[in-house]
Amino acid sequence: DAGVIQSPRHEVTEMGQEVTLRCKPISGHDYLFWYRQTMMRGLELLIYFNNNVPIDDSGMPEDRFSAKMPNASFSTLKIQPSEPRDSAVYFCASSSHTGGYGYTFGSGTRLTVV
């Protein structure tokens, strides 16, 4: 298995532009998580899905952030419009059930908004 695949690896964009981050979970995993990592706040859970349905989006910082999972093999995290304070590393993770099976993380997308 290729693991959790995220794209792009790096993204540099201008303030105000729309940014879309992509994630392909491990086949057969029915939970998908989006995290954001910054120096100040560490790793924060933004949103997670179960069987393609958003379960908890309480970590999404603002309405500028949205996430979708149209099918079991693909998810997107969109920021519109982007701001410099959104600069961070965004990680996607997947898991086969919760409650004891562990999480597998992708390599992350490093987003820089200038």
Next chain:
Amino acid sequence: KQEVTQIPAALSVPEGENLVLNCSFTDSAIYNLQWFRQDPGKGLTSLLLIQSSQREQTSGRLNASLDKSSGRSTLYIAASQPGDSATYLCAVEGDKLIFGTGTRLQVFP
């Protein structure tokens, strides 16, 4: 609300030392605890997963223990090497996976 704390925040030791990294959490209603390693600019690599019914897990020079009742876990690294230099994160899974702030480890030759 689950809070996860790691001590120390940073650690610098000479090669060969045995190390203990600490993790504490406030809510003992967890499914498991997972230790990760993160190299600078890289993703997270899972090191050890301890189920809530287990007391410890071992992998090579790494040993992690879990005491749910006291809300504590320790990661023991035996005979540290420069290649162990990284940030070590613990994470507890309840209804969500919540991370600690990490311990930045530097092992010098």
